[in-house]
Amino acid sequence: MEIAELLNGLDPDQLAAVVEPSFPLAIVAAAGSGKTTVLTRRIAHRVLTDPEVHAQHVLALTFTSQAARELQRRLRTLGLRERIEAGTFHAVALRLLRQRAADQGHQPPTIATDRVRLLSEATKLLTGSGARNAPSRDEVAALLGDLDWCRARRIAFADAPAAFRRAGRRSAFGADRLAAAADAFALVKRRRGVVDFDDLLEHCLTAMQTDPLWAAGVRWRFRHLFVDESQDLNPLQHALLESIRGASADLCLVGDPRQAIFGFNGSDPEIMNSVERLYPGITLVRLRRNYRCSPQIITGAALVLANAGMTDDAVAVAPEGDHIRIVESGDERDEGRAIAAVLREIVGVRRPWWSCAVLARTVAQLTEIAHALAAAGVPSRMQGRSGQTSALGSALSEAYAQRTVAELTAWIERITTDTDTDPVRARVAEAADRYLARATGITFRAWVELHSPFDDLEVEHAEDAVDLLTFHGAKGREWPLVVIAGVEAGMVPHYTATTEAQRDEEARLLYVACTRARETLVLSWCTHRNGRVTAMSPLISSVGEDTGDVVAPPPFRRLQRAAPDPVYIALVEWRRSAAKAAQIDPIAICSDESLRAIAQLRPTTVDAVAALTDLGPIAAARVAPRLLAALNKAV
Numbered sequence: 001m002e003i004a005e006l007l008n009g010l011d012p013d014q015l016a017a018v019v020e021p022s023f024p025l026a027i028v029a030a031a032g033s034g035k036t037t038v039l040t041r042r043i044a045h046r047v048l049t050d051p052e053v054h055a056q057h058v059l060a061l062t063f064t065s066q067a068a069r070e071l072q073r074r075l076r077t078l079g080l081r082e083r084i085e086a087g088t089f090h091a092v093a094l095r096l097l098r099q100r101a102a103d104q105g106h107q108p109p110t111i112a113t114d115r116v117r118l119l120s121e122a123t124k125l126l127t128g129s130g131a132r133n134a135p136s137r138d139e140v141a142a143l144l145g146d147l148d149w150c151r152a153r154r155i156a157f158a159d160a161p162a163a164f165r166r167a168g169r170r171s172a173f174g175a176d177r178l179a180a181a182a183d184a185f186a187l188v189k190r191r192r193g194v195v196d197f198d199d200l201l202e203h204c205l206t207a208m209q210t211d212p213l214w215a216a217g218v219r220w221r222f223r224h225l226f227v228d229e230s231q232d233l234n235p236l237q238h239a240l241l242e243s244i245r246g247a248s249a250d251l252c253l254v255g256d257p258r259q260a261i262f263g264f265n266g267s268d269p270e271i272m273n274s275v276e277r278l279y280p281g282i283t284l285v286r287l288r289r290n291y292r293c294s295p296q297i298i299t300g301a302a303l304v305l306a307n308a309g310m311t312d313d314a315v316a317v318a319p320e321g322d323h324i325r326i327v328e329s330g331d332e333r334d335e336g337r338a339i340a341a342v343l344r345e346i347v348g349v350r351r352p353w354w355s356c357a358v359l360a361r362t363v364a365q366l367t368e369i370a371h372a373l374a375a376a377g378v379p380s381r382m383q384g385r386s387g388q389t390s391a392l393g394s395a396l397s398e399a400y401a402q403r404t405v406a407e408l409t410a411w412i413e414r415i416t417t418d419t420d421t422d423p424v425r426a427r428v429a430e431a432a433d434r435y436l437a438r439a440t441g442i443t444f445r446a447w448v449e450l451h452s453p454f455d456d457l458e459v460e461h462a463e464d465a466v467d468l469l470t471f472h473g474a475k476g477r478e479w480p481l482v483v484i485a486g487v488e489a490g491m492v493p494h495y496t497a498t499t500e501a502q503r504d505e506e507a508r509l510l511y512v513a514c515t516r517a518r519e520t521l522v523l524s525w526c527t528h529r530n531g532r533v534t535a536m537s538p539l540i541s542s543v544g545e546d547t548g549d550v551v552a553p554p555p556f557r558r559l560q561r562a563a564p565d566p567v568y569i570a571l572v573e574w575r576r577s578a579a580k581a582a583q584i585d586p587i588a589i590c591s592d593e594s595l596r597a598i599a600q601l602r603p604t605t606v607d608a609v610a611a612l613t614d615l616g617p618i619a620a621a622r623v624a625p626r627l628l629a630a631l632n633k634a635v
Contacts (some may be wrong), residue, residue, distance in 0.1 A: 003049060006041055006078060012285050014434075015160065018042045022283040024251040026275045030314040031259065031301075031515035032292025032478075038069075039254050040074040041230060046224065047080060053084035060224035061241065062088055063229050067476065071228070085222070089237045090197045093204040093413035098209065109203070112194040119144050122184035130380060146171050147182055152266025153232040157182060159427060167263075168499030201236050202502045208243040219246045230255035234266040248604060251279070258305065261472060261509045263501065290314045290515075291479055294321025297521050299512040300543045307539050308507030317494075319518045324543060328536075332365070333529045336372025337485050342522055343378055343466060346481055354377055356481040357467040359474050359513045361491050367466045369485060371406075379465035395428040400445050408432055410446065471513045482512075482517035487525045488534040510539050568599035571627070596630060 007015060011625050014034055017027045018041045027042075029035035039127065062068045072242045075084060078461065094109065097098055101108040116449070135143075146160070146169075155163045157179040164171045186524055187196060195203065208215045222244055222480045227233070230253040233241070250410045255277060260269035274281055295316035302312040327342060329335040343356055345563070358373075358380070360366050367383060375382045402408040415429035435447045467479065486492065493506035514521060525536050575589050603609050607623040 003045070004340050006044055006048065010038075010041070011289055012037050013285065013289065014041075017285040017287060018045050020285060024249050024275075024279045024280075024282045026253065026272075026284050027281055027282060027287065027288040029254060030290055030312070031256065032290040032318075033287035033314070033352060034291060035254055035256075035287065036070060036074065036228075038287065039226060039252075040071060042252065043074060043084065043226060044080055046077040047084075053224055055080055055084045057223040057226070058226070059220060060084060060090060060226040060228065061085040062086065063232050064088065065091065067228060074597075089240065089613050090200050091313060093200040096204055096218060097200060097207070098548045107193070108138060109195045109200065110193060110406070110609050111200075112192070112196050114187060115196050116140050116144060118188050118192065118194075119147075119181070122181060122188045125184045125188070126180055129568050137429060141173075141175055143181055146178060147185070148198060149264075149266045150203070152204070152236050153268070154235045154239065156209060157452050166499075168497070168502045169264075170496070194589055198236065201240050201579065203223065205236070205240045205243055208240070213248075215243070220243060220547065223248065224250050226252045226254070227340035229252050229259075229267055231260040232267045233271045234268055235271075236266070238271050238288050258508055259475070259512050260311070261475065261505060261512055263505050265275070268369075269505075286313075287313050288313055289317045291317045293377070293515055294318050295529065296321050296324055296521055297519075298380070299538075300324045300521065301511050303541075303543050304511050304539050305507055306515060307505055309539055310504065310507065312511070322521075323379060325520075325522045326487075326525045326536075326540070326543065327522060327593055329524065329526045330528075331526050332368055333372070335524055335526050336369045337376065339369060339522075339524055340373050340378050342483060342524075343373070343481075344376070346520060346522075349479065353464045353466045355479055356483070357474065357477070357479040358483045358485060359469055359471055359516065360485040361471055361494060362486075363470060363511075364471065365486050365491075370468055373466065373468075374572060379583055380468050381465045382468045388561040395425040396445075396448065398425070399428050400434050402444075405436065408532040409436065412436075413571070439632065471509045473510055474516050478516050478518055480518045480520075481520040483500070483522040483524060484513050485524045486529070486538045487523045487540055489537050490534060491529070492537045492539060507539055510537075565599050566600075567595075567631070567634045571595045571599055571630055574627075574630035574634075575625075591628065599634075602631060602635065603629070631635070 001037065002547060007018065011034075012434065015039045017025075027035070027038060029038065039060075045056050046247070047058065060068070060071055062071065062351070065088060068091070072083070073088045074299070075086075087095070089342060094111070098108040100106075116137060118139070120135065123140060124142070146164075148155060149155075150160050150163070153163065157173045160178050161175055170267040171268065178360055189199070199338060208218065225241070225248075227241065231440070232255070253272065255272050257269055257272050260267065260272065271278070276284070286347070293301070293316070295318070298312075298314050298316045302314065305312045325342075327338050329338045339358060343353075343358075344369070347353060347356060359368055360369065370380050370382060391411070399408065402411045412429045412433050415425055416433075432444055435444050437501060467477075471478055492510050493503050497503045497506045523540055526534060528534060569604075572595060575595065578589055606621065609627055
């Protein structure tokens with residue numbers, strides 16, 4: 001790819017972040033500011049312009065496997081021929097430890113599948129109790145949560161009670177019990193020959209600190225470090241990052257302190273807030289332009305932070321949208337009916353249900369709302385989504401079931417000679433064939449976990465339904481329409497937030513929820529919840545005055561659903577046929593969002609297609625003419 005193409009379309013701040021020659025570098029990216037675009041283009045720009053930067057020496061650390069897949073997909077569209085290493089901290093640690101075990105002839109680590117069961121067994125060792133006196137699964141889960149928090153924060157168990165009090169964390173366990181439980185838990189895991197996720201980070205960190213030769217090899221391999229969502233770093237992850245970085249300054253942190261919402265899991269927003277102290281001489285670049293949200297939503301979200309004593313300097317770029325609506329209901333049952341009515345009124349026959357999401361602070365709220373939506377005939381889904389990932393899991397299960405090389409070879413032959421096999425199974429068979437050709441000496445399952453050959457597979461919408469997610473679960477997602485339920489004192493901020501730091505995080509959590517909406521935002525609250533009188537959350541004080549309207553819920557109307565857009569359906573069918581012919585994943589050609597935009601706006605040129613889609617310039621030149629032909633045929 002030409003460098004001019006790589007930099008095309010970036011705003012001045014984004015361009016500065018991509019080409020900045022100094023490092024270490026911190027990119028503070030507001031919601032909707034093109035963070036992933038900047039991160040992937042900076043990686044590509046360094047690989048393509050710096051002769052000393054090679055893709056195989058780049059490590060991009062993320063916090064979800066979905067984010068890692070998206071990085072890989074975008075880098076491919078930018079023309080990087082060699083694959084960079086991208087993954088979560090735990091996945092990268094697992095790959096490193098497995099490679100180290102293979103090199104040393106040791107047994108590779110195996111991940112525990114049920115940590116609560118293992119800890120329950122450990123607590124029985126401590127008490128000698130039988131099943132009748134054993135702690136409940138909820139009690140064991142609470143104990144596990146405390147152990148995880150201490151390990152993530154790198155806090156000695158002897159210091160845990162004081163640390164819990166400072167953080168406002170409630171715990172029923174004293175220092176002695178935590179330490180004893182941790183020792184018994186470690187013993188049970190050793191007996192079972194398994195490790196958990198935090199073990200991966202700790203073992204990798206220990207190996208880096210005690211094996212200088214291996215540590216030097218890791219640092220030689222990963223010379224250029226990038227960390228996405230760095231506001232979510234916890235001290236254990238940060239320590240591992242620093243051990244890999246060593247004395248190198250070649251580090252790029254990308255994040256937004258305004259979106260630091262995982263303190264309950266041990267994340268420490270002060271790491272991102274203190275980068276100038278942690279990394280003297282670091283260069284800061286700020287991305288302030290929000291391309292996702294309407295000006296009304298940006299103003300409302302900023303008011304949420306302002307009501308908590310924080311500031312937001314995001315600047316609106318998107319067109320004007322709807323006023324923020326605040327809907328008041330009598331109780332949670334009325335709220336569910338009101339949300340169903342709002343969705344029917346706004347969605348109507350103009351939008352599919354998948355363009356909408358209902359977000360709430362807790363899963364219990366969402367369960368009640370799901371019942372109300374079902375009663376009103378509004379389809380919804382809770383968190384989970386099926387699609388390519390379930391197909392991949394099924395195909396991998398088939399491959400893993402082949403116990404010998406001969407069995408796996410025969411399975412590959414069956415899949416590759418079947419002209420009707422689906423693309424996902426074909427991809428797994430292709431990967432299994434590469435595995436056999438390399439004769440690595442490890443199992444196919446271990447090889448897959450080590451090399452992650454399926455990171456590019458995406459998930460398609462399995463059904464037309466409203467998404468129901470918690471605020472935390474919605475992080476990284478966006479929808480044209482978002483309804484936020486239960487915006488009351490006691491729910492937002494949650495009543496368990498007792499310290500200033502916790503209340504600040506609650507405000508950031510609501511800010512994140514608000515900025516998931518692109519065009520329309522509805523805030524819903526009840527005057528009574530669980531039989532108790534409530535009040536509107538102080539975090540949305542003045543939001544209705546400045547950015548929206550306080551309205552009564554609309555009357556219930558049963559609307560006729562419109563038939564699916566025939567142009568969009570035709571484009572999906574074209575993509576399916578093209579992908580089958582090329583034996584690739586349909587999403588590798590073009591995303592659902594891109595096809596919907598093309599069906600609605602009907603571009604007529606290759607440049608117009610590129611502007612509407614997530615295709616890079618090279619991919620657009622190849623795909624757009626065929627896509628335009630399919631569009632012309634459909635209309």
